[in-house]
Amino acid sequence: MEAVCNQNFNNSDMESSYGIVEKQFFHIKDENFTLQCGEKLEYITIAYETFGTLNKKKNNAILVFHALTGDSHAAGFYKDSDEKPGWWNIVIGPGKAIDTDKYFVICSNILGGCMGSTGPSSTLPDKTTHYNMKFPVITVTDMVRCQKRLMDHLNIKQLLSTIGGSLGGMQAMEWSVRYPDMVKSVIPLATTMKHSALSIAFNEVARHAIKSDPKWNNGNYNDESKPDTGLSVARMIGHITYLSDESMREKFGRKLQNKKDISFTFDSQFQVESYLKYQGEKFVERFDANSFLYITKATDYFDLEMQYGNGSSVKAFSKAKAKFLVVSYSSDWLYPTYESKAIVKALKKNRLDVSFCEIESTLGHDAFLLYDNRLNKMLKGFLSSVYNGIKNEI
Amino acid sequence: MEAVCNQNFNNSDMESSYGIVEKQFFHIKDENFTLQCGEKLEYITIAYETFGTLNKKKNNAILVFHALTGDSHAAGFYKDSDEKPGWWNIVIGPGKAIDTDKYFVICSNILGGCMGSTGPSSTLPDKTTHYNMKFPVITVTDMVRCQKRLMDHLNIKQLLSTIGGSLGGMQAMEWSVRYPDMVKSVIPLATTMKHSALSIAFNEVARHAIKSDPKWNNGNYNDESKPDTGLSVARMIGHITYLSDESMREKFGRKLQNKKDISFTFDSQFQVESYLKYQGEKFVERFDANSFLYITKATDYFDLEMQYGNGSSVKAFSKAKAKFLVVSYSSDWLYPTYESKAIVKALKKNRLDVSFCEIESTLGHDAFLLYDNRLNKMLKGFLSSVYNGIKNEI
Numbered sequence: 001m002e003a004v005c006n007q008n009f010n011n012s013d014m015e016s017s018y019g020i021v022e023k024q025f026f027h028i029k030d031e032n033f034t035l036q037c038g039e040k041l042e043y044i045t046i047a048y049e050t051f052g053t054l055n056k057k058k059n060n061a062i063l064v065f066h067a068l069t070g071d072s073h074a075a076g077f078y079k080d081s082d083e084k085p086g087w088w089n090i091v092i093g094p095g096k097a098i099d100t101d102k103y104f105v106i107c108s109n110i111l112g113g114c115m116g117s118t119g120p121s122s123t124l125p126d127k128t129t130h131y132n133m134k135f136p137v138i139t140v141t142d143m144v145r146c147q148k149r150l151m152d153h154l155n156i157k158q159l160l161s162t163i164g165g166s167l168g169g170m171q172a173m174e175w176s177v178r179y180p181d182m183v184k185s186v187i188p189l190a191t192t193m194k195h196s197a198l199s200i201a202f203n204e205v206a207r208h209a210i211k212s213d214p215k216w217n218n219g220n221y222n223d224e225s226k227p228d229t230g231l232s233v234a235r236m237i238g239h240i241t242y243l244s245d246e247s248m249r250e251k252f253g254r255k256l257q258n259k260k261d262i263s264f265t266f267d268s269q270f271q272v273e274s275y276l277k278y279q280g281e282k283f284v285e286r287f288d289a290n291s292f293l294y295i296t297k298a299t300d301y302f303d304l305e306m307q308y309g310n311g312s313s314v315k316a317f318s319k320a321k322a323k324f325l326v327v328s329y330s331s332d333w334l335y336p337t338y339e340s341k342a343i344v345k346a347l348k349k350n351r352l353d354v355s356f357c358e359i360e361s362t363l364g365h366d367a368f369l370l371y372d373n374r375l376n377k378m379l380k381g382f383l384s385s386v387y388n389g390i391k392n393e394i
Numbered sequence: 395m396e397a398v399c400n401q402n403f404n405n406s407d408m409e410s411s412y413g414i415v416e417k418q419f420f421h422i423k424d425e426n427f428t429l430q431c432g433e434k435l436e437y438i439t440i441a442y443e444t445f446g447t448l449n450k451k452k453n454n455a456i457l458v459f460h461a462l463t464g465d466s467h468a469a470g471f472y473k474d475s476d477e478k479p480g481w482w483n484i485v486i487g488p489g490k491a492i493d494t495d496k497y498f499v500i501c502s503n504i505l506g507g508c509m510g511s512t513g514p515s516s517t518l519p520d521k522t523t524h525y526n527m528k529f530p531v532i533t534v535t536d537m538v539r540c541q542k543r544l545m546d547h548l549n550i551k552q553l554l555s556t557i558g559g560s561l562g563g564m565q566a567m568e569w570s571v572r573y574p575d576m577v578k579s580v581i582p583l584a585t586t587m588k589h590s591a592l593s594i595a596f597n598e599v600a601r602h603a604i605k606s607d608p609k610w611n612n613g614n615y616n617d618e619s620k621p622d623t624g625l626s627v628a629r630m631i632g633h634i635t636y637l638s639d640e641s642m643r644e645k646f647g648r649k650l651q652n653k654k655d656i657s658f659t660f661d662s663q664f665q666v667e668s669y670l671k672y673q674g675e676k677f678v679e680r681f682d683a684n685s686f687l688y689i690t691k692a693t694d695y696f697d698l699e700m701q702y703g704n705g706s707s708v709k710a711f712s713k714a715k716a717k718f719l720v721v722s723y724s725s726d727w728l729y730p731t732y733e734s735k736a737i738v739k740a741l742k743k744n745r746l747d748v749s750f751c752e753i754e755s756t757l758g759h760d761a762f763l764l765y766d767n768r769l770n771k772m773l774k775g776f777l778s779s780v781y782n783g784i785k786n787e788i
Contacts, residue, residue: 036658037658038658133660136658137658137659137660194648195648196639196642196643196647196648197642197643197645197646197647197648197664197666198634198637198639198642198643200648200664200666200667201630201634201642201666201667201670202634204630204662204664204666204667204670204671205627205630205631205634205670207660208626208627208630208670208671208674209603209606209627211660212603212607212623212624212626212627213606214608229606230606232602232606233599233602233603233606233627236595236598236599236602237599237631240592240595240596240599243592245590245592245727245730248590248591248592248595249590249591249592251591252591253590253591254588254589254590254591254594254697254700262695264430264431264432264530264531264695265531266527266531266601266605266687266691268598270591270594270598270694272591272594272595272598273594273595273598276595276598276599276602277598277602280602293660297660300664301656301658303648306648333639333727336639
């Protein structure tokens with residue numbers, strides 16, 4: 001099933017990609033850094049990567065956000081690594097939709113993550129032990145506030161754009177209402193203003209699967225004994241929601257793994273079964289179960305409407321000043337098009353400059369991560385237009 | 395959340411219901427009873443219930459099939475029990491859509507089940523131990539063949555109708571092609587001719603959750619130590635697929651369980667979380683984990699097209715003679731309307747008498763189990779018409 005997983009990667013990616021990148025670390029030490037839950041985190045590390053060059057006017061910076069299980073490695077390759085490139089290498093690079101010859105792109109691993117930023121698997125400041133479930137509950141607001149500190153550190157006072165899909169789109173929108181003066185444009189892809197009951201339900205079952213694994217041990221596991229089975233079930237559940245009925249029909253249908261007749265056993269005979277099993281097994285190698293709990297909870301808590309508008313989506317965006325490009329995918333049933341339309345409606349009522357496109361696709365929610373020339377063209381055009389509008393500003 | 399679970403039941407149900415029913419048992423002893431997988435089951439018990447009276451001509455019998463986790467208790471109440479009535483009490487009873495004043499209704503627990511019929515939790519004929527995972531893999535065909543033996547036992551040579559939703563609909567259709575001369579009409583509700591990749595995927599993850607529970611112990615568990623957590627996750631996954639985005643939005647949205655502010659903990663704060671947890675916990679009290687494995691596998695194997703038509707749905711129904719009433723629900727995303735339309739198309743190409751209706755509903759797949767006057771009227775009209783057409787036959 002390798003082909004399916006690496007479908008974004010082809011040989012030309014190496015040549016056309018941004019090239020070699022390095023993960024960097026930014027440390028926040030602030031005894032007054034209070035999270036939305038009320039708890040304090042004095043020491044925070046944020047892992048990040050940059051692509052392209054910040055110009056003299058410092059007006060070409062684009063902040064890109066990863067989704068649930070992504071990381072700061074949005075494009076290019078790590079030195080001495082022939083692994084596949086960053087997760088959005090198809091979009092970010094020289095001459096690409098997010099053109100690193102023109103723009104300075106930053107992507108950081110979210111707070112709560114397990115790819116270099118502080119999260120439940122980090123050690124406590126006194127190095128005695130890991131946070132595990134003693135890590136405070138974090139929210140999208142907390143993630144965005146850490147990113148703001150990183151921007152301060154990089155001396156970036158204006159963002160040409162904030163861009164992300166899914167949980168990344170939530171962060172992109174949060175930026176526009178929390179720091180309206182800093183954000184020139186926002187591109188939320190395949191996302192929502194607030195998590196629906198359906199999305200909460202899938203997340204809760206996935207969390208339940210992890211917590212039901214005896215090896216989870218209330219979050220106190222170690223490398224020798226991790227809740228791999230629970231996390232694998234959680235991933236399998238998630239993975240189904242990232243695809244669509246159509247894409248699964250096209251890709252798998254009722255095809256058998258070994259092209260033989262049905263074996264009348266409980267083995268994974270259907271290709272779709274093997275594929276999901278493979279996805280589950282691969283995932284546990286790279287992701288931390290506690291991080292999965294914290295990040296999914298942050299998405300469930302996400303409710304821009306309530307937090308910034310006391311229940312009104314129009315009021316929630318009342319402070320936003322950015323231009324928006326909202327994109328949904330027709331077969332995304334996790335964050336269906338009607339949820340993007342609700343965003344557009346709220347923005348329009350605030351007389352903001354908003355473009356909207358529903359991309360016809362059979363690929364489900366994950367479509368935003370796959371190569372699509374329609375998206376690339378839209379991104380390129382929209383970013384150029386915003387950049388042309390501001391680049392002569394002092 | 396009790397109100398949600400018992401939404402089909404109101405005080406008038408007792409008065410208008412069929413009344414007291416008793417579970418009966420039919421025993422098959424046949425050393426040559428070979429299942430589709432090739433294995434033999436010499437001793438089979440089928441639990442069943444009947445409602446109404448078989449007339450002298452024996453032409454008023456209707457066979458009703460339950461879905462995945464149902465049982466033979468389709469209507470009425472058990473003696474001395476003030477529990478809720480049978481699962482389709484809203485449809486089956488005196489004067490109801492399936493009118494027990496006119497028709498003789500039979501419903502049996504499927505082979506592989508755990509509500510009285512032989513399944514993995516049954517003891518081996520020598521009473522030494524339970525089958526557990528040594529139970530042979532069963533199929534919808536095997537279930538239907540057991541029901542045929544039950545009909546022979548009851549001396550019923552003709553069925554006015556075979557009716558069921560979901561897995562019940564699969565059995566209803568299988569009857570029409572396996573015993574075409576016996577079946578006068580078929581009513582498949584919210585079902586499919588073959589399980590899609592999406593449906594297989596959800597089933598596989600649910601099975602994976604059960605098998606990942608250490609208490610499953612390769613199927614060798616006992617009452618003191620059952621894979622309740624795994625089965626509960628499996629049920630939660632299933633339950634989401636029985637609802638719909640719309641119904642969950644209407645019923646739960648982002649409502650909190652205790653009407654307080656968000657608590658920033660991992661408790662089940664959203665109502666949808668508590669509801670799913672409750673569904674999972676209730677389910678493990680009444681259902682056997684191994685039965686869940688076997689029955690979901692039978693639905694995954696179901697492929698009428700391949701089994702009876704060598705890949706052609708038209709050929710699959712070529713022997714059918716019955717009249718059909720096919721019903722789908724607009725918000726059913728487990729067996730979407732296009733799958734029912736494929737059935738209708740295949741039937742029409744065989745010039746069979748077929749009526750089709752997509753019921754507009756926000757209730758998702760489970761809609762067929764909930765009170766709906768539109769369905770009731772259709773069932774009543776269709777059954778009357780079929781009955782009027784044959785009741786004067788000799």
